[in-house]
Amino acid sequence: MGVTVETHASLAEAARAVEAGATLIAGGTIVMRRVNAGDQRLSRTVRVADPAFARISGGGGTISIGAGATMAAIAAHRDLDFLAPVARQLGGPALRNMATIGGNLFARAPYGDMAVALLALGARVTGTSGARPVEDLLRARDRAGLVFAIEVPRPRPGEFAWAKITRVHPYGSPVLTIAVHAPREGGRLRGVRVAFGGMGPGPVRATGAERALEGQPLDAATIARAAQAAAEGLEPVDDAVASAWYRREVAGVHLRRVLEGMS
Amino acid sequence: MARKPVSFTLNGAERDVFVREGENLLDMLRRGVGDLSPKYGCGQGGCGACTVLVDGEPVLSCLMLAEAVAGRRVETAAGLAGAGGLHPLQQAFMDGFAAQCGYCTPGMLMAARALLDRNPRPSRAEVIEAIGGNLCRCTGYEPIIEAILAAAEGRARA
Ligand SMILES: Cc1cc2nc3c(=O)[nH]c(=O)nc-3n(C[C@H](O)[C@H](O)[C@H](O)COP(=O)(O)OP(=O)(O)OC[C@H]3O[C@@H](n4cnc5c(N)ncnc54)[C@H](O)[C@@H]3O)c2cc1C
Ligand code: FES
Numbered sequence: 546m547g548v549t550v551e552t553h554a555s556l557a558e559a560a561r562a563v564e565a566g567a568t569l570i571a572g573g574t575i576v577m578r579r580v581n582a583g584d585q586r587l588s589r590t591v592r593v594a595d596p597a598f599a600r601i602s603g604g605g606g607t608i609s610i611g612a613g614a615t616m617a618a619i620a621a622h623r624d625l626d627f628l629a630p631v632a633r634q635l636g637g638p639a640l641r642n643m644a645t646i647g648g649n650l651f652a653r654a655p656y657g658d659m660a661v662a663l664l665a666l667g668a669r670v671t672g673t674s675g676a677r678p679v680e681d682l683l684r685a686r687d688r689a690g691l692v693f694a695i696e697v698p699r700p701r702p703g704e705f706a707w708a709k710i711t712r713v714h715p716y717g718s719p720v721l722t723i724a725v726h727a728p729r730e731g732g733r734l735r736g737v738r739v740a741f742g743g744m745g746p747g748p749v750r751a752t753g754a755e756r757a758l759e760g761q762p763l764d765a766a767t768i769a770r771a772a773q774a775a776a777e778g779l780e781p782v783d784d785a786v787a788s789a790w791y792r793r794e795v796a797g798v799h800l801r802r803v804l805e806g807m808s
Numbered sequence: 809m810a811r812k813p814v815s816f817t818l819n820g821a822e823r824d825v826f827v828r829e830g831e832n833l834l835d836m837l838r839r840g841v842g843d844l845s846p847k848y849g850c851g852q853g854g855c856g857a858c859t860v861l862v863d864g865e866p867v868l869s870c871l872m873l874a875e876a877v878a879g880r881r882v883e884t885a886a887g888l889a890g891a892g893g894l895h896p897l898q899q900a901f902m903d904g905f906a907a908q909c910g911y912c913t914p915g916m917l918m919a920a921r922a923l924l925d926r927n928p929r930p931s932r933a934e935v936i937e938a939i940g941g942n943l944c945r946c947t948g949y950e951p952i953i954e955a956i957l958a959a960a961e962g963r964a965r966a
């Protein structure tokens with residue numbers, strides 16, 4: 546028995562198929578490997594032809610990005626300048642024409658660059674499981690249903706930073722990805738969120754670093770404390786790109802550099 | 809296994825083919841149509857040898873469902889040379905020894921073609937970025953970068 550491919554003209558129809566156990570093919574850059582390899586666990590697959598699936602809308606405080614929007618579309622969109630650097634460092638141009646933001650939420654560590662940024666920004670996802678914070682989805686990705694869109698609050702200038710640490714430039718699997726959202730009120734950090742890729746089975750928050758930063762001014766002493774606590778409670782990925790030991794050792798160094806760039 | 813009819817244009821010519829369920833675009837082009845210019849390097853997105861243009865944009869044909877090109881415009885390296893001879897990029901690759909074994913060349917050419925269509929006078933950094941998803945095990949990349957820059961500057965011999 547081979548794989549079947551259905552194309553649905555509406556999101557609602559595709560959602561019903563996914564709820565019934567079908568696998569979505571979005572950009573296909575992850576799931577097509579399984580199709581090509583004849584993975585027997587893959588039987589029913591669906592594609593979405595609904596233009597709403599890739600729509601990017603709302604230029605004000607919150608921007609809605611259709612889960613089917615590609616990295617190339619995100620990099621080129623005038624309201625998504627803060628996400629463009631993330632999108633532009635993902636693979637080469639051909640990959641970016643295919644890879645979607647929705648698919649990125651399901652990428653295995655250390656991939657998931659965009660998901661790390663969305664986690665730090667406190668994005669919400671809408672889909673068959675209603676509207677909920679992106680971390681809820683990331684905690685149980687195998688029961689996610691169909692994601693329709695990602696709602697991203699626009700950060701104030703200078704309050705969001707992102708870095709991808711790779712061994713091969715400009716293209717490569719990351720040692721670490723780091724995203725920091727650091728809103729400031731009266732010179733103090735309020736509602737800081739720090740997210741890592743490569744430091745867990747998926748994108749994770751660095752709660753130790755967040756605690757060190759919250760309520761403090763972003764000065765050298767605070768940054769040093771945050772760097773010290775960077776890997777606290779986290780279980781780094783151990784793979785061909787870097788060992789878990791190495792990732793744990795350098796997480797604080799790279800976090801410090803990101804924070805220094807924001808101070 | 810079920811087969812589906814798919815109509816699209818390949819290098820300007822209308823094509824109607826039947827594809828297997830789940831067949832990727834690379835297999836369809838090579839086995840179904842007989843266009844052997846896109847190459848199979850890895851079949852998993854890592855090498856770029858299978859790069860073709862769909863509606864003018866580069867994609868990795870090994871990771872795209874063949875049926876997704878229905879009604880769309882597909883271009884491969886086989887369509888680069890015209891009645892007037894080689895495409896300036898092909899000529900520049902020849903002149904600059906930018907192909908050794910040649911396996912990466914069709915993908916490189918299509919990635920470069922997409923760049924020059926959008927940006928006829930790219931910087932060196934933009935050329936490097938444009939072929940960032942294409943691996944070459946032979947040339948060390950330098951002759952390829954130089955050839956693309958030469959084609960852009962019209963230095964290629966006609
Ligand atoms: C050569 C190469 C380099 C790469 N480099 C990077 C990199 O630098 N950084 C990085 O983060 N990733 C990288 N990736 C991984 C991948 O390309 C990206 O993570 C991409 O964003 C995945 O999106 P997709 O649309 O292609 O996913 P697909 O393959 O279409 O889907 C992946 C999985 O997610 C599910 N899914 C997709 N969309 C939805 C949705 N809306 N709702 C519910 N489920 C959904 C699918 O069913 C499938 O199980 C790379 C991949 C390759 C091949
Ligand atoms: S064969 Fe498609 S990227 Fe290698």
Ligand code: FES
Pocket residue numbers: 906907908909910911912913943944945946947
């Ligand atoms: S010329 Fe041999 S891989 Fe590029």
